[in-house]
Amino acid sequence: MKQIGIIGGLGPESTVEYYQSIIRRFQEKKGSLKVLPELFINSINMYNIFRYISEWRLDDLIMYVGNAARKLEQLEVDGIIIAANTPHLVFDEVQKQVSVPMISIVDATVEEAEKQGVQHIGLLGTKFTMEQDFFKTPFEESRKHISVPEEDTQQYLHEKIVNELENGIVKPETKKDFKQIVDEMIEQKQIDSLILGCTELPMIFSEEDFDIPLLDTMDIHVNKVVDFMFENQ
Incomplete structure (x- = not known):
């Protein structure tokens, strides 16, 4: 083996x-x-x-x-x-x-997105993951569209990930804020799925939280x- x-x-x-x-x-x-x-x-x-x-x-x-x-x-x-x-x-x-x-992890997630047939995908993660192209480009090459939150929201997500989730801290108010961000992306950006582009995000989100599929990158x-x-x- x-x-x-x-x-x-x-x-x-x-x-x-x-x-x-x-x-x-x-x-x-x-x-x-x-x-x-x-x-x-x-x-x-x-x-x-x-x-x-x-x-x-x-x-x-x-x-x-x-x-x-x-x-x-x-x-x-x-x-x-x-x-x-x-x-x-x-x-x-x-x-x-x-x-x-x-x-x-990126290539594996692209393959899973292909299997699921999703096209307009939201991406959450650290500020570096959301603002750089290394995660987005392989999806765009597969003719899929990636949406990320606005810059100030990216900074907020990043700080919460680094200061809380990376240290095993899950606060109800943080989950509420994160969920609101995703709900707004669903409504405003018309995303049909969401990439949990930080391996700590499954600590705060599950499939039951949304009506769109989650692409859990760690899983x-x-x-x-x-x-x-x-x-x-």
């Missing part, structure tokens, strides 16, 4: 959820609770990631995430994932630094990872 290396800590709450979800999905696919996947987690500092991006030090970001990937490669893993959306800003550059395949990524582990078995 293929071994997976996880670049985690981005943030810690979602890294734990990745670990547990991969195990759970792996066991479901094997049809047994008496089996476990072999995983390696290299937990790095998400605040370094945020600092490098906010200061637009992309070379430092590539070096930092690339070094994490190379350490996992030395453990002879068969594949590597970055357990977060935002660092996928430099996914292609990091992939060039290792010879083992990396599994992209989609985990499915792709487990399918990869079972390839050629």
